[in-house]
Amino acid sequence: MNTGNDTNHTDIFQIRGLAKDYQMGEVIVSALRGVSLSIRAGEFLVILGPSGSGKSTLLNIIGGLDSPTRGEVFFRDSDLAGYSEARRTRYRRQHIGFVFQFYNLMPNLTAEENVELATEISPDPLPPAKALEMVRLGERRAHFPSQLSGGEQQRVAIARAVAKRPEILLCDEPTGALDISTGKVVLDVLDNINRRFGTTLIVITHNASIGAMADRVVRMMDGQVRNIVENERRQSAEELDW
C-alpha cells in the first residue's frame, strides 16, 4: 500500500476549500485560505512549513480542537465542520491521539497513571503497561515525570496518545524540544506505531529532514498547500540527516 498514485486506497480525510479566519481585534487574520487535501488511511504524512504557514491550524481542525470558518473536512462520511463542541469532544475521544511539543504530562501522576488517563475513557484501550512497552518505557512506568528525561516524557505522551488505539495520531512538533538523538528515538517510536497498527500518522514540523520518513510530504505556505511530494521510499529515523 501507500506506494503509487492510484486512487485505489481509501481516504480517511477529504478536505476541500478549507479556510480559517481569526478575528484579532479589528483585523481579520486568515490562517488558512482554501486548503484542499486528501489524507489516506494508514499513511505517514508530514506537513512542513515555516511558522505562520497554517500547519498547526490545519492539524487542530483535523483533530477537532478547532472548527473551520469555511470549507469541508470529511472524516469518512461526516463533515467535521458541522460538529458541535460536544460532538468534537466525542470525536477526539474515539478517534484521535494528540502529541504536542511540550509533553503536557500531569506532574503528579506516574508514567503509567498518565497513560491511564487515556485508557480510563476509552472503550477498548491498550493496557497502560503495554503502551509503555511500545514506547520502550516498560521499565520506567512507576516514575514521575520529574524523574524522566525530555525524550522519555515525550514517549510517555505518545504512549498516552496511542493507548486509546486511535485511528489517527496527530503530532505537533513532537521533537521540537528535543536534541537529535532523543528526537530520533521518538520518531522511531512513532514510525513503529504507524507500521505496526496502521495508525494514520500526521506530523507537523519545520524540520524538513523529517519529511524523508513519510509516505507523503505536504508543504504549506501562507495558509495554502504549496505542493505535495510522495516519497519513493520511507527512510528510517536512524538514516535521517538532521
Add this chain to the structure above:
Amino acid sequence: MTVLHKKLFRSLLRSWAESLAVIMVVLCGTASYICLHSCYLNLALTRDTYYAQNRLADFEIMLERAPANAIFKVEEIPGVRKARARMVKDVNVDIEGVEEPRVGRIISMPVPRRPVMNDVVVMEGRYFEPGVQDEVIVSDSFARLNKLAIGDRLGISVEEKKYSLRIVGYGLSPEYVYMIRTLQEMVPAPERFGILWVPKHFAETALDMKEACNNILGEVDDPKELDAILDRADKVLDGYGVFAKVKQQDQISVRFLGDEIQGLAVNARITPTLFLAIAALILFVLLSRMVRMERTQIGLMKAYGYSDWSVALHYLQYGVILSAAGCLGGFALGQWMADGLIRVYVQLYQFPILESRIYPDVLARSLGIALAFGALGALLASIRAARIQPAESMRPEAPPLGHRVWLERVGPVWRNLGFTWKMIVRNIARNRFRAGLNVFGVAISTGLVIMGFFSLSGMEFWLRFQFQEVQREDVKISFQGERGKKTYYEMARFDHVRRVEPLLEYPFTITSDWRKKDTVVVGLPRGAEMQKLMTFKGKVVPVGESGIVLSDRLARILGVGVGDTIRLKPLMGRVEGEKRAVVRAVAQQFMGTNAYMDINALSRLLNQSFAMNAVLLRIDEDAKESVNREMKDVAGVASVVFNSDAYDSLVKTLAGSSRIMNLVVLLFAGVISFSIIYNVTSVALAERQRELASLRVLGLTTAEVGRVLYHENILLGLIGAAIGLPLGAGICWLLVKAYDTDLYRMPFYIESSAYVKAVLLTLVFVLMANLAVRRKILRLDLVEVLKERE
C-alpha cells in the same frame, strides 16, 4: 506611569473578579474598623466631656435618713473635696389618660440655682424660680414619650399623699445617660420611668425630710482612694442606715455606658483585624500564584537589569493598591455605618449632644492598617519574586515530586474507586499545600458564618431564656420597703389574679476570704414557679430551705463552688453582724450577679419571720388594664412592670441596635466567605489550566473535566466546613469571653441550626464559586494553553 505600572493595572483588570474579592474583604475590614472606632471615640468623648462639665459625683452614699449637716462630717474625711446632700425617692406618677403606672424618681435640687454635682442640664424650658414650690423639671424622653408639655401639670403620689407639679422644663443628667431604675431592668423603658427634679423645699415637705437627706454625693481628690474614703464614710455615717455606697465606676448608668464603650473598643480591635488578616491571606494566595505564573517574565525583567528590589516592589504594589482601593470604599461605608450606629445610640442613651464626628486620624490609621495587611499579604510573594534567578527562570520550574498515596496501597478500596475519584485523591494528596489552602479557606468561611449566625441567634436565645424560662411572671409589683404576710394575702384577693408569689430582694455584701462583692440576694418561696433558677441547658436549680444559690458569675467573682461557705452582711437597715451560708448550687444567668435563698431563711437573716418587698403575679389574659387600675390605688407600690412590656422594650431595642449590627456582621461574614472561596477556587483552576486542557484534548468532555474539579472542590469544601465548625465555635467562645461583664454576658450557645445553616451557606458559596469559574473551563483555549511552554 512606568511600564511596570501599566503591567500592574492590566493584570489587575484581567483578574478583576479576584481583585474585587480582595477589595471587598478589605472594604469590610476598614469599614468595620472606622465604624466601630469612630463610634467608640464619639461615645467616649461625649461621655467624658459630659461627665466633667456636669460634675458627675465620684461617689454616692444611699442611706435611710441623715441630717443635712451630715455632709460636713463627710467633707472632713481626708481626700474628700466636696459633698452634697440631696433627697432621692421613687414615686408614682399620674398622667391623665394613662392607665399604666409610671414611676418617677424625685431628686431635690437647690433653689436658687448654684453649680452642684450631678447637675441637671435643662434642654428646654427653665430652672426653678425662687419661692415657687410646685415646679418640676422632667427628664427629656419621659416627657416627650408621655406627651408632657411645658406648662402641663403632673400628679405624683408620695406615701399616699397626692401632689400636683407644674412642668417648667425638660432635663438631662450625666447620672442617667442610660436610664433604668434598677439593675434588673437591663433595658431602658423611657416612657415608664423618668427623673423628676424638684425644688429642695418641695422634697423636704413631700418626703417629710426637713433639713435631712437620704443621698450624699461627693467629689474626691484621688479616685484611687475611694475604697478607704467610703469605709471611713461608713463609720462617720453610722446610725443613719447606710445601705449602699456606690463608686462612680459602679453607678448603674456609668457601668452600662462603660460596658458598651468597652464592648465597642473590643469589637473595634477583633473584627477588623480578623477581616484584614483574611484579606492578607487571600492576597497571599493570589499573588503567590501570580509570581509562579510570571516566573519567566520576572526572569526576563531581571535579565534586562531590573533590581531585585524593583521586582519585589512591583508585587508589593498589588497588595498595596488593592488595599488602598478597599480602604477608600471602607471610608465611605464605614462613615455611613458610624452615622447609623450613632443614631441607634441616641435612642438608647440620653446625651444632650451626641456628635458623629469624622476622625481623620481614624481614617489615616485604618488606611495604614489596611496597607500594612495588604503589604503583609504580598510580602511572601514579592520575596519569592525577588529571589528568582534570571537564568534559572528561563527553564521550567522544577516539577513537584510525586509520591504514592497511602490509599493506593489499600488495594480493594483503590480498585473500586472510579476514575474521577482516583484523580481527585491523587490531586489532593500530591498537592497538599493547595488542598490545604482550600480547606483552610472554607473552614474560615464556615467559622465566620457561624459567628454571624451566633450573634444573631444568641440574642434570641437570651431573650427566650430570660422571658420564657427565668422570668415567668405576668406582672412584677415592687413595694417601697418590706411588707408582711398581710399584703401578700391582699394581693391574692384582687380580681384577675390567679397566683401570687412573694419576693424579697435585699442588698448584701458577700465575702469569701478576701474576695468581696456587693449584690442583691433574692428570697424566693419554696416551689417558686414564676422566677426559676436554671442551667442554660434548662435544668431547674431548686432553692432549698437552707443554704444559698449563687449565679455563676458571682460564684466566679467570689471564687467559690458548691459546698463552700460564704459570709453575708446586710447593706440596709439596722441588722448587725455577719451571717454565714453554705453554697448549695450555682445557677446560670446572663444578667447580673445575684444570689438566691429561701424567702423565709432570708427573712430570718434580717431578724424577721417573713418579709417581702415585691410580688410576682400571674393574671388572667387581657386583664392588664384592670390590674393597672387596681394597683394605682395601692399605697406604697413602687412599680408595676408587665413582663410583656419589658419583653417588648427589649425586643424593640435589640431590633434597633443589635439586630442591625448582627445582620451587618452576618452580611460581612457572607461577603468575606464568598471572597475566600471564590479566590481559592479560581487560583486552583488557574494553576491547573494546563492539566485540564490536556484532559480536554484527550477527549474528556467539559462535564467530565468539570466533574473532577467540582467533586474535588466539594470534597475539600466538606472537609473545610467540618473543620470550620469547631473553628466557628472557637471564634464565638472568644467573643463571649471578650464581652463578659458583671452586668450581662452573651450566652455561649450556638443553635445546631446555626451549624447546619453555616455549612449549607458555605456549600452554596462553594457551588457559586465553582459556577463562576465554570465559564473559565468552558472558555479554556485548548490550543493556546497547550502550546505555551511549561
